Amino acid sequence: MQATNKAAVRQDWIEIGAVDDIPRLGARVVKTPEGDIAVFRTADDRVFALRDRCPHKGGPLSQGIVHGHRVACPLHDWKIALDTGEAVAPDEGCAARFPVRVEDGRVWLSLMPDEGCPNA
Amino acid sequence: MREKLVMIGNGMAGVRTLEELLELAPDLYDITVFGAEPHGNYNRILLSPVLAGDKTLDDIMLNDEQWYADHGITLHKGKKVVRIDRARRRVVAEDGTTADYDRLIIATGSNPFIIPVPGHDLPGVIAFRDIRDVETMLAAAREHRHAVVIGGGLLGLEAANGLMQRGMDVTVVHIMDTLMERQLDGVAAGMLRKSLEERGLKFLMPAETEAILGSGRVEKVRLKDGTEIPAGLVVMAVGIRPNVELARAAGIHCERGIVVNDTLQTFDPRIYAVGECVQHRGVTYGLVAPLFEQARVCANHLARMGIGRYEGSLTSTKLKVTGIDLFSAGEFQGGEGTEEMIFQDPGAGLYKKLVVRDNRIVGAVMYGDTLDGTWYFELMRDGTDISDLRPTLLFGQAHHLGDSGHGEVQRVAAMSDTTEICGCNGVCKGDIVKAIVDKKLFTLEDVRAHTKASSSCGSCTGLVEALLAHTLGGDYSQAPHKKPLCGCTEFTHDEVRAAITGNGLKSVRAVMDFLEWKTPDGCSKCRPALNFYLVVAWPGEYEDDYQSRFINERAHANIQKDGTYSVVPRMWGGETTPAELRAIAEIAEKYDVPTVKVTGGQRIDLLGVPKETLPAIWGDLAAAGFVSGHAYGKAVRTVKTCVGSEWCRFGTQDSTQMGIDIEKMTWGSWMPHKVKMAVSGCPRNCAEATIKDFGVVAVESGWELHVGGNGGIKVRVTDFLCHVKTPEEVLEHCAAFLQLYREEAHYLERTAPWVERVGLSHIKAQVVDDAQRRRELAERFWHSQKFAQVDPWAERARGAARHEFTPLKQVG
Numbered sequence: 001m002q003a004t005n006k007a008a009v010r011q012d013w014i015e016i017g018a019v020d021d022i023p024r025l026g027a028r029v030v031k032t033p034e035g036d037i038a039v040f041r042t043a044d045d046r047v048f049a050l051r052d053r054c055p056h057k058g059g060p061l062s063q064g065i066v067h068g069h070r071v072a073c074p075l076h077d078w079k080i081a082l083d084t085g086e087a088v089a090p091d092e093g094c095a096a097r098f099p100v101r102v103e104d105g106r107v108w109l110s111l112m113p114d115e116g117c118p119n120a
Numbered sequence: 121m122r123e124k125l126v127m128i129g130n131g132m133a134g135v136r137t138l139e140e141l142l143e144l145a146p147d148l149y150d151i152t153v154f155g156a157e158p159h160g161n162y163n164r165i166l167l168s169p170v171l172a173g174d175k176t177l178d179d180i181m182l183n184d185e186q187w188y189a190d191h192g193i194t195l196h197k198g199k200k201v202v203r204i205d206r207a208r209r210r211v212v213a214e215d216g217t218t219a220d221y222d223r224l225i226i227a228t229g230s231n232p233f234i235i236p237v238p239g240h241d242l243p244g245v246i247a248f249r250d251i252r253d254v255e256t257m258l259a260a261a262r263e264h265r266h267a268v269v270i271g272g273g274l275l276g277l278e279a280a281n282g283l284m285q286r287g288m289d290v291t292v293v294h295i296m297d298t299l300m301e302r303q304l305d306g307v308a309a310g311m312l313r314k315s316l317e318e319r320g321l322k323f324l325m326p327a328e329t330e331a332i333l334g335s336g337r338v339e340k341v342r343l344k345d346g347t348e349i350p351a352g353l354v355v356m357a358v359g360i361r362p363n364v365e366l367a368r369a370a371g372i373h374c375e376r377g378i379v380v381n382d383t384l385q386t387f388d389p390r391i392y393a394v395g396e397c398v399q400h401r402g403v404t405y406g407l408v409a410p411l412f413e414q415a416r417v418c419a420n421h422l423a424r425m426g427i428g429r430y431e432g433s434l435t436s437t438k439l440k441v442t443g444i445d446l447f448s449a450g451e452f453q454g455g456e457g458t459e460e461m462i463f464q465d466p467g468a469g470l471y472k473k474l475v476v477r478d479n480r481i482v483g484a485v486m487y488g489d490t491l492d493g494t495w496y497f498e499l500m501r502d503g504t505d506i507s508d509l510r511p512t513l514l515f516g517q518a519h520h521l522g523d524s525g526h527g528e529v530q531r532v533a534a535m536s537d538t539t540e541i542c543g544c545n546g547v548c549k550g551d552i553v554k555a556i557v558d559k560k561l562f563t564l565e566d567v568r569a570h571t572k573a574s575s576s577c578g579s580c581t582g583l584v585e586a587l588l589a590h591t592l593g594g595d596y597s598q599a600p601h602k603k604p605l606c607g608c609t610e611f612t613h614d615e616v617r618a619a620i621t622g623n624g625l626k627s628v629r630a631v632m633d634f635l636e637w638k639t640p641d642g643c644s645k646c647r648p649a650l651n652f653y654l655v656v657a658w659p660g661e662y663e664d665d666y667q668s669r670f671i672n673e674r675a676h677a678n679i680q681k682d683g684t685y686s687v688v689p690r691m692w693g694g695e696t697t698p699a700e701l702r703a704i705a706e707i708a709e710k711y712d713v714p715t716v717k718v719t720g721g722q723r724i725d726l727l728g729v730p731k732e733t734l735p736a737i738w739g740d741l742a743a744a745g746f747v748s749g750h751a752y753g754k755a756v757r758t759v760k761t762c763v764g765s766e767w768c769r770f771g772t773q774d775s776t777q778m779g780i781d782i783e784k785m786t787w788g789s790w791m792p793h794k795v796k797m798a799v800s801g802c803p804r805n806c807a808e809a810t811i812k813d814f815g816v817v818a819v820e821s822g823w824e825l826h827v828g829g830n831g832g833i834k835v836r837v838t839d840f841l842c843h844v845k846t847p848e849e850v851l852e853h854c855a856a857f858l859q860l861y862r863e864e865a866h867y868l869e870r871t872a873p874w875v876e877r878v879g880l881s882h883i884k885a886q887v888v889d890d891a892q893r894r895r896e897l898a899e900r901f902w903h904s905q906k907f908a909q910v911d912p913w914a915e916r917a918r919g920a921a922r923h924e925f926t927p928l929k930q931v932g
Contacts, residue, residue: 016929025641025667028928039928043641060683063671065644072644074671074679076576079644090559090570111931 012110019047019105027062027071032111037098038062039107040082042069048082049100049109055080055093055119085117096120122150125422126211126221128201128366130155132164133395133411134227135183140419142191148423151193152219154211157250158198160184163560164250165408165592171254171282175557182560194219204370206388223390223422226367226378230360230396230406235270239332245354248279257353261286264352268292268341270329272299274437276357277312280321283353291349293341294325295358303437303448307464308471308487315444315469324349362397362404377404382429384418394418400432407435408592412562427610427636436484436497436589445590447493450483450500451475458482463514472514479507492516494585505879508839517582541583544576552584556591564588577833606645608637613866616650620657628654628665642668649867652754655790656862659904666921672752675924676912677734680727685734687726688751689741690787693761693779693799694722703744711737721758721796723749735925739917747911750787754868756795756858759783760808764801764818771801773818778847779807782816782854788909789858789901792865792874796831797854810838813861813871814854819843823850827857827883828875836872839880842888856887856897863900 022028022041029052030037036052038061046069052062059075069082079088085097096113113120125141127134130153138151155161161183169175188195199213210220232247234240244260246253260267261283269280272294280290298309299316313323328344332354342348362377373379373387377399384392384400394414396406405411410433420428436449454460454475463472468488474496475483481500486493495517499506506513537550555561555570567584568575574584604610611619616635625631628650632642642650647668654662666674677685689704704724708716714728729737738748751757761779765771779799786797798809799816809815811831815838817824822845829838841857844850860883865874875883886893916925 014929014931021923021928023667023923028923030929030931031927032931036927057681058683060679063675063679063683065647065668065670067641067643067647068639075681077644 012112013099013101013108014111016107016109019045019102019107022047022107025066027064027066029060029062030109034111036060036062037109037111038071039100039109040066040071042066042082046082047100047102047107049098050080050082050085051096051098051113051119053095053119054078055087055095056091061095085114094119122148123222124220125149125151125223125225126219127151127153127225127227128204128211129225129227129229129395129397130157130161130195130197131227131229131395132161132182132408133229133415134225135161136412136415137225137227137394137418137422138191138193140416141422144419144423144425146191149223151191152196152221153188153193154196154199154201154213154217154219156198156200157252159251160187160195160197162251166557167248167251167254168278168282171257171279172285173282177251177254179557201366204366204372204391206370206372206391209390221390223392225418225422226372226386226391226393226397227395228363228366228397231363232356233359233361234356235329235358237329237331239334239338240356242332242334242338243336244334244338244352245332245356248275248355248357249360253355257283257355258286260353261288265289266291266350267353267355268349268351269355269357270294270341271355271357271359272296272323272325273302273357273359274300276355277316279355279357281316281319283355284320288353289322290320291322291324291351293327293329293343293349294323295328297326299323299325300448303452303485304446304487305452305473305485307473308446308448308485311466311469311471311487312444312446360396360406362399364397367391367393367397375399382417382431383421383426384414384430385421392418392422400430403432405433405435407437408562409433410435434497434501436493445486445488445490447484447486447490447589449493449497450481451477452483452485454483461510461514474513476506479505481506489516490589491582491586493589494582502877504877505881508880509876541587542571542573542576542580545572547571547573549587552587553591556588561588562592605649606643608632608639608642608646609635611635613649617653617657620653626654626658626662628668644670648673652790652792652867656904660907673754675731675734676738676748676752676916677729677731678752682728684728684730686751687729687734687737687741688719688723688749689746690749690783691723692783693759693776695761695776695780700744700746703741703746707737707740707744710740719751719758721751722760723751723758725751732925732927735917735919735922738913742911742914742917746913747787748913754791754793756783756786756789756791756797758796759786760796760798760812762799762801762806764799768801770804771818772820773801773823775799775801775807775816775818778816778818778823778850781847781851785851785855785902785905786858788911789862789905790908791858791862792867793870795858795861795871811835812838814857816850816854821845823847825850825853825857828871828880830870830872832870834872839875841880841884852894852898853887855901856894857883859897859901859904860886863897 016030027038027040038050038052040048052060054061054073056078059073061071063074064071070079072079078091085095087093094117096117098113099110101108163180163182166180201211201213203212210218212218232249246256267283267288267290269276269292272292280292284290298306299313330344331342333340338354340348341351364374364378367378368374378393378397379399380393384394386393395411414430417428417430458475458477461474470488473485474481480503484496535549539549541549552571552573559570561567574581605613625634631650648670651665651668672678713726717725719725759779759782761776764775765773795813797814798807798812800807800809801818809817810826811829815826824843825841826838827841830836
């Protein structure tokens with residue numbers, strides 16, 4: 001059962017481009033019928049993907065300033081942790097996280113958000 | 121094996137040191153804490169409100185026992201350390217408990233001073249220092265009617281007020297002839313006394329206690345003049361003494377307090393000391409903000425970061441008695457070489473006194489309305505030259521900076537809980553006070569993070585600070601002497617700029633490495649600032665770091681609440697043509713622009729453009745002859761004009777052309793903040809030039825130049841800079857002023873606060889009085905413009921930064 005589920009999820013992985021297509025300390029957007037997904041690249045070349053909606057007032061996180069493993073929302077400067085999607089305390093809320101991995105310099109994204117965040 | 125850190129004392133300064141240390145280096149030490157009191161760490165500042173019944177004991181606990189457990193700290197509560205064995209590096213407690221240390225923190229605080237009069241040891245005679253004292257006072261208030269408080273200082277008056285609130289008949293005995301003589305001058309002290317008497321407190325002063333009488337328990341107090349006052353409770357609040365006995369017995373050098381250096385080390389470098397027990401550069405402190413500053417530096421040193429230095433604090437005082445607004449700071453009594461500025465309105469219960477030496481505020485006392493206390497304190501701390509502010513200084517900041525959004529709000533003490541403080545984020549007084557108490561906040565930054573109050577436009581900062589001061593009382597003060605650029609560094613704006621030019625640093629990375637930034641790549645506050653400073657320092661050489669720019673400047677358009685953008689093409693001097701308007705109309709229709717609006721700066725705003733469409737719309741605008749209007753940036757925005765002598769029957773000069781010339785000279789320049797300019801054709805000033813960053817008013821004899829105006833959050837009328845005769849002079853003065861602003865102001869500081877910070881005289885000296893200096897500044901501005909006046913829209917319409925405007929992928 002477990003194996004079948006994994007296989008089913010695996011099929012959702014799509015190739016979205018090269019790591020180098022995303023500016024370091026920046027982000028790009030993947031447009032989907034369910035809404036935009038922001039794909040971030042940090043200074044240490046880690047790649048993260050979050051729903052492109054700040055939990056505060058829906059600001060596009062992809063447009064924020066990336067620093068460390070965080071992004072500052074461009075509308076009201078909330079800080080969102082890229083690895084969890086959680087707002088940095090004392091703010092509260094989350095942006096849904098999408099599985100993302102890098103293979104041979106190419107970025108693969110799953111359109112199935114991780115569970116646990118209402119802001120999917 | 122981890123090093124062992126032992127702390128003697130479990131009070132606010134000590135535990136704050138541990139908190140800061142755990143933040144910086146959570147795993148460096150095994151930590152053991154000895155506390156003489158049988159509690160965790162509580163907020164001693166708030167004992168007065170507990171006594172007065174405004175708060176409960178639970179409200180004021182800062183760290184409960186779980187906190188120590190969670191951080192793996194061994195807590196020996198209720199165990200008093202009696203000996204430090206420096207040879208064996210071991211401390212010994214009363215009950216024989218020992219702990220070995222590699223490093224030791226002494227945070228033993230202070231002891232109340234008890235006057236050794238006969239009867240001082242009778243039951244019912246106490247100090248006002250800890251939870252046990254409060255419990256004793258509360259019990260006495262239930263059983264006895266009369267209380268005597270000895271001491272008319274801050275603590276004594278808070279105790280007296282609390283006991284009165286609990287229903288007791290309270291007499292304050294004070295040895296001096298005025299109250300709070302260490303904080304107040306005679307006038308303010310008199311007003312305070314009157315107000316406290318109206319509430320029911322009695323005062324006997326000057327009066328000296330001779331003996332405390334009673335059999336088995338205190339019954340009365342006898343004064344030197346023979347007067348006897350009944351007393352079921354006597355509270356001695358005549359001062360505190362740093363608790364140095366333990367340190368002194370261990371051979372550590374002590375004077376009034378334990379002597380420490382700028383890294384809070386005692387003469388034994390393994391032993392640190394923080395808090396009220398410390399004497400630093402000859403000064404002892406009893407207010408919380410300096411102690412927290414010490415804690416921060418001490419933790420920094422213990423964590424082996426080694427960059428923090430404690431350089432002493434300026435402190436200010438407020439009284440925590442509900443309904444009484446009182447503020448005091450610095451050399452409030454004045455003295456040799458000082459002058460006093462006094463504002464007095466006895467009918468309204470207002471009193472303000474500023475003590476000034478060499479045109480700098482060195483002390484202040486305020487009674488009745490203390491809202492401007494934080495402003496005066498800032499001027500005092502920064503050593504601001506106040507000669508330009510003299511005519512209106514006493515009327516407060518609001519007099520020349522009219523706040524929008526706060527109406528008549530003045531006295532925080534009198535406000536109801538539902539009074540709105542922060543108009544941007546809708547935060548009321550009650551929300552802020554609750555957050556300060558519940559979340560145990562001590563600083564403006566804390567309050568901003570938790571409540572959002574004053575975190576947007578910042579105009580209510582003074583009110584929030586006043587609320588902090590009022591809630592925390594005498595123990596709130598802005599201790600940090602210099603303000604770091606942001607949390608990523610200890611360096612100030614000015615220090616960072618000096619490092620950039622002085623050391624030839626030419627990239628954001630190089631600055632962060634050279635100044636040992638605490639974070640890997642900064643934050644949303646410092647990166648844009650560094651990028652700007654580099655742009656100004658190295659024109660033509662520095663390559664702009666777009667990832668360090670806020671989205672508006674990265675996308676060259678203004679982000680709106682729904683994530684779309686607005687586009688404002690430049691219209692030189694606000695003048696346009698039918699052809700231009702036709703082109704804009706056609707473009708707006710072609711791209712289905714939802715809203716077209718005329719801006720305050722005489723431009724046309726196309727709102728609601730999706731990001732992907734921007735390059736195309738810019739291409740069409742460029743084809744019609746438009747360049748970017750920079751309505752999105754910290755940059756020269758607009759030069760507003762009236763029609764001038766060309767049409768107006770009152771016009772004195774061709775001011776419209778002057779506006780166009782200024783805009784053509786200055787467009788494209790990056791600035792510390794947005795810059796708005798205007799040129800009016802006559803003193804009727806239809807272009808509103810006197811609320812602009814740089815304003816020009818044409819007169820028959822030439823041009824008047826005005827600077828530092830602002831029509832935004834804080835309305836500020838410009839200061840008159842000078843009068844010039846020719847258009848060339850106007851342009852040179854304008855370029856020189858803007859370049860001085862670019863080179864000296866802090867990032868995100870508008871010209872208005874900058875002019876106030878550095879003083880108009882400073883600007884005049886360089887832009888008006890010194891022709892050569894003016895010429896050099898203007899030349900530097902013109903030089904940098906050679907690289908800045910490239911239209912960012914046309915570049916992007918041709919394909920530059922394409923990744924910024926196209927999705928990485930479109931799915932489905």
